[in-house]
Amino acid sequence: MIATMERLHLTHPLHFIVGLTLWSVWFVTVYGGHAVACAVIPPDPEQGAFTLVNAMLLVVSLAAAGLLATLAWGCCRIAKHHQGRLLFNAVVSAGLYLFSALGVVFTAMPIVGLPPCL
Amino acid sequence: MTPINRDVPQDGDAPEDPQRLHNDLHEIWGNPRGLKALTIVNHSTLGLRFMVTGMVFFLIGGMLAMLVRAQLALPGQGFMTPDIYNQVTTMHGTVMMFLFAIPVLEGLAIYMIPKMIGARDLVCPRLTSLGYWCYLFGGIIITFSLVLEMAPESGWFMYTPLSSSEYSPGLGSDFWLLGITFVEISALSAGVELVVSILRTRTQGMALHKMPLFAWYILAMALMIVVGFPPLILGSILLELERAVGMPFFEVAGGGDPILWQHLFWLFGHPEVYIIFLPAAGIVSTLIPVFAGRPIVGYGWVVFAILVTGFISFGLWVHHMFTVGIPQLAQAFFSASSMLVAVPTAIQVFVWLATLWLGKPKMKLPMLWIVGFLVIFVCGGLTGVMLALVPFNWQVHDTHFVVAHMHYVLVGGMFFPLIAGLYYWLPLFSGRMPSETLGKWGFWLTFIGFNTTFLIMHWTGLLGMPRRVYSYDTGMGWDVFNLISSLGGFLLSVGIAMVLLDIALHFRFGKPAKHNPWNADTLEWANTMPPSAYNFVSLPNVDTRHPLWDNPDLPHTITEGRHGLAVASHGRREMWGSDPLTGKVREIIHLPDNSWWPLFAALALSVVCLSLLTKFYPLAGIAVVVAVAFLLRWSWENGAHPKAAPDARVNPGDPPLHSRTMDGPGLWAMSVTLLANGSFFLSYLFGWFYLWTVSPEWRMPETSPLSLLGLIVAGLALTAGAGLLEKLVRGLRQQQDAGLAAGMYFISALGFVQVAVTLWVLLGADLAITVTTHDAVIMVGLVYVLLHGGLGSILALLQGLRVGYGYVGAYAPFEPVVVAQWWRYNVVTFWVIVGALAVLPSVIGG
Numbered sequence: 016m017i018a019t020m021e022r023l024h025l026t027h028p029l030h031f032i033v034g035l036t037l038w039s040v041w042f043v044t045v046y047g048g049h050a051v052a053c054a055v056i057p058p059d060p061e062q063g064a065f066t067l068v069n070a071m072l073l074v075v076s077l078a079a080a081g082l083l084a085t086l087a088w089g090c091c092r093i094a095k096h097h098q099g100r101l102l103f104n105a106v107v108s109a110g111l112y113l114f115s116a117l118g119v120v121f122t123a124m125p126i127v128g129l130p131p132c133l
Numbered sequence: 134m135t136p137i138n139r140d141v142p143q144d145g146d147a148p149e150d151p152q153r154l155h156n157d158l159h160e161i162w163g164n165p166r167g168l169k170a171l172t173i174v175n176h177s178t179l180g181l182r183f184m185v186t187g188m189v190f191f192l193i194g195g196m197l198a199m200l201v202r203a204q205l206a207l208p209g210q211g212f213m214t215p216d217i218y219n220q221v222t223t224m225h226g227t228v229m230m231f232l233f234a235i236p237v238l239e240g241l242a243i244y245m246i247p248k249m250i251g252a253r254d255l256v257c258p259r260l261t262s263l264g265y266w267c268y269l270f271g272g273i274i275i276t277f278s279l280v281l282e283m284a285p286e287s288g289w290f291m292y293t294p295l296s297s298s299e300y301s302p303g304l305g306s307d308f309w310l311l312g313i314t315f316v317e318i319s320a321l322s323a324g325v326e327l328v329v330s331i332l333r334t335r336t337q338g339m340a341l342h343k344m345p346l347f348a349w350y351i352l353a354m355a356l357m358i359v360v361g362f363p364p365l366i367l368g369s370i371l372l373e374l375e376r377a378v379g380m381p382f383f384e385v386a387g388g389g390d391p392i393l394w395q396h397l398f399w400l401f402g403h404p405e406v407y408i409i410f411l412p413a414a415g416i417v418s419t420l421i422p423v424f425a426g427r428p429i430v431g432y433g434w435v436v437f438a439i440l441v442t443g444f445i446s447f448g449l450w451v452h453h454m455f456t457v458g459i460p461q462l463a464q465a466f467f468s469a470s471s472m473l474v475a476v477p478t479a480i481q482v483f484v485w486l487a488t489l490w491l492g493k494p495k496m497k498l499p500m501l502w503i504v505g506f507l508v509i510f511v512c513g514g515l516t517g518v519m520l521a522l523v524p525f526n527w528q529v530h531d532t533h534f535v536v537a538h539m540h541y542v543l544v545g546g547m548f549f550p551l552i553a554g555l556y557y558w559l560p561l562f563s564g565r566m567p568s569e570t571l572g573k574w575g576f577w578l579t580f581i582g583f584n585t586t587f588l589i590m591h592w593t594g595l596l597g598m599p600r601r602v603y604s605y606d607t608g609m610g611w612d613v614f615n616l617i618s619s620l621g622g623f624l625l626s627v628g629i630a631m632v633l634l635d636i637a638l639h640f641r642f643g644k645p646a647k648h649n650p651w652n653a654d655t656l657e658w659a660n661t662m663p664p665s666a667y668n669f670v671s672l673p674n675v676d677t678r679h680p681l682w683d684n685p686d687l688p689h690t691i692t693e694g695r696h697g698l699a700v701a702s703h704g705r706r707e708m709w710g711s712d713p714l715t716g717k718v719r720e721i722i723h724l725p726d727n728s729w730w731p732l733f734a735a736l737a738l739s740v741v742c743l744s745l746l747t748k749f750y751p752l753a754g755i756a757v758v759v760a761v762a763f764l765l766r767w768s769w770e771n772g773a774h775p776k777a778a779p780d781a782r783v784n785p786g787d788p789p790l791h792s793r794t795m796d797g798p799g800l801w802a803m804s805v806t807l808l809a810n811g812s813f814f815l816s817y818l819f820g821w822f823y824l825w826t827v828s829p830e831w832r833m834p835e836t837s838p839l840s841l842l843g844l845i846v847a848g849l850a851l852t853a854g855a856g857l858l859e860k861l862v863r864g865l866r867q868q869q870d871a872g873l874a875a876g877m878y879f880i881s882a883l884g885f886v887q888v889a890v891t892l893w894v895l896l897g898a899d900l901a902i903t904v905t906t907h908d909a910v911i912m913v914g915l916v917y918v919l920l921h922g923g924l925g926s927i928l929a930l931l932q933g934l935r936v937g938y939g940y941v942g943a944y945a946p947f948e949p950v951v952v953a954q955w956w957r958y959n960v961v962t963f964w965v966i967v968g969a970l971a972v973l974p975s976v977i978g979g
Binding site for chain 2: 027028031032035036038039042045046047049050051053054099100103104106107110111114118121122124125126129130131132133
């Protein structure tokens with residue numbers, strides 16, 4: 016895991032946009048996937064939130080949040096070893112990954128309680 | 134031109150004769166007068182033109198607002214008919230959003246960015262000029278519709294079916310769709326070149342984390358324009374096609390869906406709010422440290438907040454559509470993300486407050502407007518969070534509450550910081566100071582007038598008054614609130630008039646400003662006041678966020694030519710091209726001289742716009758060809774062309790000219806352009822899959838009307854051409870250009886094969902484009918790849934010719950790299966189109 020993190024060059028400013036891009040991809044996937052699922056396999060409204068659609072959306076969300084949190088942790092770890100520009104890049108990237116992870120969790124919370132297609 | 138043959142001065146060394154250097158630079162960069170002033174491409178002149186034109190449109194938009202308030206001041210007013218009232222409200226929103234807010238902020242960025250990052254101009258000066266002319270001509274066309282009483286009347290968001298030909302049979306919607314698309318060329322041009330300029334032309338040593346915060350904000354804004362505007366351009370093209378030709382993209386009966394328009398509009402429309410807010414916030418983050426007398430608290434936090442805002446603001450568009458019948462769970466996603474965007478905004482507010490708290494703020498005139506901004510914008514932000522809540526949103530949807538919120542955010546979040554910035558930079562523009570007395574009167578009248586108008590309007594909305602009604606009956610309980618709002622509106626107008634009067638008078642009566650009058654830290658104040666056409670005699674090394682605080686002598690040493698590129702003997706306009714991350718100098722970027730081509734191209738595009746408007750299609754076709762010819766002729770004067778940089782000699786120790794490298798700014802400009810193009814393409818794919826999934830009357834035929842074999846043959850020709858181009862580029866990287874011209878001609882021929890076969894597939898498909906949306910969407914997709922293939926072929930052909938003329942080769946290998954990017958993009962989009970339009974429907978079925 017640590018070796019993988021090092022290969023990602025987490026001090027590169029490209030990571031300023033990777034986390035938020037992942038958030039965006041997750042958001043589009045969940046919104047689009049939800050729309051398609053409701054068009055193709057709409058569950059019985061009686062089921063409430065306990066549906067296959069919700070379960071799939073939740074799994075995707077947990078995976079996205081986990082990935083983003085791991086990258087945030089990686090940036091924090093790398094930041095300790097650098098100064099100046101590289102430290103700045105790693106710290107800002109860590110914050111952005113963390114925000115993106117929390118953004119996934121916050122935006123996905125309604126999946127737990129709402130029926131998908133009503 | 135006096136030849137200057139001196140060595141490059143090292144940082145701090147004095148050149149031989151600074152005055153002679155200044156004169157030579159002036160001869161190269163100076164603006165012509167008379168008719169030739171129309172050829173100017175200089176960023177300072179064009180930035181000012183953008184801002185002045187934007188302010189003229191602001192006055193027009195403001196007068197329209199006053200008409201609205203006069204009509205609503207009392208119940209039962211009737212001095213405007215409902216039809217005229219609808220035109221006035223639609224044009225008020227349209228003018229303010231498209232012809233004032235975006236262009237004036239872009240103008241400020243165009244003017245300020247090179248000065249702040251230590252450059253002499255923007256990286257694509259002719260593009261700046263094209264952008265300005267498109268903005269001016271497009272703006273005039275749209276505004277002229279008011280004079281003809283043919284203005285659009287469906288609201289500034291042009292919802293279908295109200296804006297469709299059935300309910301808006303006149304030319305109003307066409308004025309909007311064609312005019313706004315024309316103006317958006319301007320926004321995209323500025324977006325592309327601001328991104329590339331900020332990333333690639335910062336002065337030596339200015340690493341990304343040392344960049345002024347304003348540049349961060351403009352970078353985010355420009356990228357958001359690049360990604361955010363294409364969905365609206367697509368929507369406008371589709372709606373105009375529906376109105377002009379009858380292709381039923383938004384008509385349910387044909388298989389379309391009016392909600393698709395709302396998606397495309399708000400995919401643009403919500404980021405638009407942040408596109409307007411971010412540069413304004415950049416002004417705030419620039420001014421507060423100066424007037425607090427200390428560096429901003431949490432530079433990294435602000436960068437974080439800018440980036441978060443830039444992304445999250447694209448995930449909110451459906452909160453404008455909470456009442457259209459979307460499932461609760463989807464609404465909850467957008468409700469949550471709408472609340473999420475408050476976080477970066479709050480971070481910035483706390484950073485600004487902390488900076489003021491820890492500094493010693495001086496309440497000069499610009500700071501008054503900043504404080505006004507903080508008060509108003511925070512209120513607007515809070516009502517924004519309220520509107521993010523679905524049940525509350527349902528209650529106040531389409532009421533004056535939303536109008537009030539929107540104005541708190543836009544006027545508070547954009548207009549107040551803009552005026553703060555204008556007052557702050559006024560001495561730089563003119564060399565004179567504004568009047569504190571007149572300025573304070575202007576501020577207080579504006580502040581009180583604004584709140585009187587719009588604070589009250591929240592209550593009018595909560596009492597149930599809907600937006601866009603031209604009149605109302607007495608006894609609804611809205612009378613007194615509307616009267617107060619209208620009085621406030623006129624007070625606001627008086628305040629703004631006073632500000633404009635102050636600015637106008639200061640050019641004649643303002644006290645001469647001392648150098649760097651506010652004791653600012655950023656590089657624009659190292660210019661002369663007003664600045665010269667080339668900004669800096671020499672380009673300094675800057676490795677601090679506060680160059681003028683850390684080295685107050687910098688303006689003098691710059692003027693004395695003690696820094697980089699203090700040479701003019703070559704007669705070129707040039708500046709540093711630097712590494713986007715570290716700011717290390719990589720090449721010398723040479724810039725084009727003044728040119729007629731941008732004006733000519735914009736004039737030809739105006740003819741396209743007007744002839745489409747009047748449905749004179751043959752003329753439109755001819756004008757398109759003429760415009761493309763002008764643009765290609767413009768592109769001819771590049772690289773080693775005699776009018777660009779035929780002589781590539783540089784002083785010893787200097788890096789090479791960008792056109793003699795493989796990584797000039799043109800490559801970056803092409804990448805950013807393709808980003809915009811990609812956004813357009815993804816919006817198209819979204820439309821295809823959206824209609825396929827959601828549209829109630831969508832009809833997918835049993836078998837695809839497209840010949841898969843034909844498409845595969847066309848795709849293989851395209852892919853082979855792109856592959857060969859890659860091979861030639863690899864050769865150029867190794868300084869080998871044998872067979873380059875022949876290779877380019879062959880690639881061009883392969884491109885034309887792709888175009889011919891795709892055209893054959895299109896004609897053979899026998900599409901019923903006015904009957905089914907399915908066929909209409911396919912038609913648009915195939916025309917898209919045809920146009921791209923055609924342009925790719927022409928570009929390759931021109932490269933072959935340029936090799937023959939000696940403008941391209943191993944010694945000037947830059948241009949094929951740029952063309953290769955276009956071909957790469959074409960290959961990807963072509964195969965995606967084949968997959969989406971021809972293969973997937975056969976696999977999945979309708």
